Amino acid sequence: MVYTVASPDEYLAVTGAGIRTVKITKSAWVWPLQRCQRFSIQPHDYSMNLQAMTREKLQFLLPVVFTVGPYVNQKGVIDGQTTRDSPDADLTHAPAPEDRGDALMKYAMLLSEGEQKKGVTKSQHIENIVKGIIEGETRVLxxxxxxxxxxxxxxxxxxxxxRNIQGELGQFGLKIYNANVKELRDAPQSSYFESLSRKAHEGAINQARIDVAEAQRRGNVGEAQRQGEQNREIAKINAETAVQKTERDSERAQAEATLATRKTVFNRDVSIAQIEATRATESRDEELRKEVEVKRAFTELERLRASDVVKATILREAKQQAADAKLYEEQAKANAALFSEQKAADARAYTLRIQAEANFMAAAKEAEAQLVRQQKEAAGLSAMAAAYSDLSAAFGGPSGLIQYMMIEKGIYQQMAKHNAEAVRGLNPKMTIWNTGAQAGSEGGEASGSGTGMGGVESIRNMYQMLPPLMSTINEQTGIVLPEWQFGKLAGQMSEQERTGKKVKGLGANGTEHA
Structure with missing residues (x-):
């Protein structure tokens, strides 16, 4: 346990046992399992030479200097308690509460984050964040x-x-104490400001020439008048200078008195803080002595209790050993019975395995016999196929072999029998007509000459066959064929035969053509 006090430009950040987040204070007792870190609240200057671009796409250099540091807000009453920074604080009885959500807590967390990064110091980490925010917000604006x-x-x-940069820095507990924007300068490969300066310079020179000429014109006229006025103004200025010097001396004396007063108040506060720290140390010493006495009495009480506990423990261990011996005996009997049952189960398992192996061997032999039987049948089929091949060669091919087998097995007789059974009981109507050389002629003339497709006689025979064929189809099936004028065609052919006229040729529709 260490009592730590921060310097006037520092604060303490305490973390660890008993503290939920971070406790920000000027002085504190650092207990075991706690960690205390000092951090300075001095602001730092950050100088940057930013290169930005306006809305007209004009680039320029913007030198800026920002003075940024942690925001030390005023602490007062928190949840009805008096803090160390309050003038009514009683350091002996009112420990400093945790700083809940103020800027210093955010700044302390930012410093701890910088410590976790390798190769980067805390100041470099904060500088990177501040410069990044300044550069980004300035370019956006x-x-x-x-x-x-x-x-x-x-x-x-x-x-x-x-305003924009302060809004971003506030989330890290930082505050801008001063911001200085210097004169704008031209960016590399740009001469915008140089051109403006040259323009202004030339205009100033021309205006100066005009003013010189005008002054010379009026100077000679008012030189005497100006000389008198000059003397009067000199006297007036000397008087005012004396008055101002007196006022400045008075202000300087007042400032020195104020500074001395503030130093006195500060020294008084430091002395009071040292006295309060001494009293707090003495009070804590008394409390520790009291705790030591209480612990000594508690130790003696525990020693007396321990003697009784040892006796009870010995008695309990004796009973426990007797119970263990009885339990071991019963367990040995149970193990013997279990071993006997395991032996019997192993014997039954061995018997079942022998039976299973015997059944497997019998099934294997049966499968081998089945395989041999199938191989014999396959050999018989192969021999039969070879015999059929020889028969096929003997009968002149597969068709001759098939005819031989159909005759041998009586297939033809069976077919005739089935055909007869199919037409048994039917009364078919049979029509017979002659289309020979003597059909349809009285003299038995026949023309041996032919034209077209087979001659006149062949065409006549064909057309003589069609009418009775169509009539038979109509009588047997009831189907009326399209009117090809078969009846008329037959009548015309009979008339031609009677008159002895020769037919030269007929088309597909029954018309005559050469």
């Missing part, structure tokens, strides 16, 4: 303004930069 707005609204431009 400049990109929304024109160059003319930046020049004419210089003060407003500075306020907007200050």
């Amino acid at each position: 400049v990109s929304s303004m024109t160059m003319e707005e930046i020049f004419t609204e210089r003060e407003e431009f500075k306020k907007r930069i200050f």
Whole structure:
């Protein structure tokens, strides 16, 4: 346990046992399992030469200097308790409560985050964050303004930069104490400001020449008058200078008195803090002595209790050993019975395994016999196929072999029998007609000459066959064929035969053509 006091420009960040997050204070007792870290609250200057671009796409260099440091907010009453920074604080009875959510807690967490990064110090970590925020917010603001707005609204431009950057730094517990925007300069490969300066310079020179000429014109006229006025003004200025010097001396004396007063108050506060720390140390010493006495009495009481506990423990162990011996005996009997049952079960398992192996061997032999039987049948089929092949060669091919087998097995007789059974009981109507050389002619003339497809006689025979064929189909099936004029065709052919006219040729529709 160590009592730690921070210097005037420092604070203590205490973490560990008994503290939920971080306790920010100026002095504290650091207990075991706790950690105390000092951190300075001095602001630092961050100088940057930013390269930005306006809304008209004009690039320029913007030198800025920001003074940034942790925001030391005033602490007062928290949840009805008096803190160390309150003038009514009683350091002996009111320990400093945890700093809940203020800027110093955020700043302490930011420092701890910088310690976790390898190769980066705490100051470098904070500098990277601050410069990144300043650069980003400044570029965003400049990109929304024109160059003319930046020049004419210089003060407003500075306020907007200050407001935007402070809004981002606030989340890290940082505050901008001062912001200084220097004169704008040309970016590399840019001569915008140089051109403006040259323009202003030339205009100033021309205006100076005009003013010189005008002054020379009026100088000679008013030289005497100016000389008198000059003497009067000199006297007046000397008088005012004496008055101002007196006022400055008075202000300096007042400032020195104020400084001395503040030093006195500060020294008084330091002395009071040292006295309070001494009293707190003495009070804590008394409390520790009291705790030692209480612990000594408690130890004696425990020693007396321990003697009784040892006796009870010995008695309990004796009973426990007797119970263990009885339990061991019963367990040995149970193990013997279990061993006997295991032996009997092993014997039954061996018997079942022997029976299973015998059944497997019998099944294997049966399968081998089945395989041999199938191989014999396959050999018989192969021999039969070879015999059929020889028969096929003997009968002149597979068709001759098939006819031989159908005759041998009586297939033809069976077919005739089945055909007869199929037409048994039917009364078919049979029509016979002659289409020979003597059909349809009285003299038995026949023309041996032919034209077209087979001659006149062949065509006549074919057409003589069609009418009775169609009539038979109609009588047997009831189907009426399309009117090809078969009846008329037959009548015309009979008339031609009677008249002895020769037919030269007929088309598919029954018309005559050469």
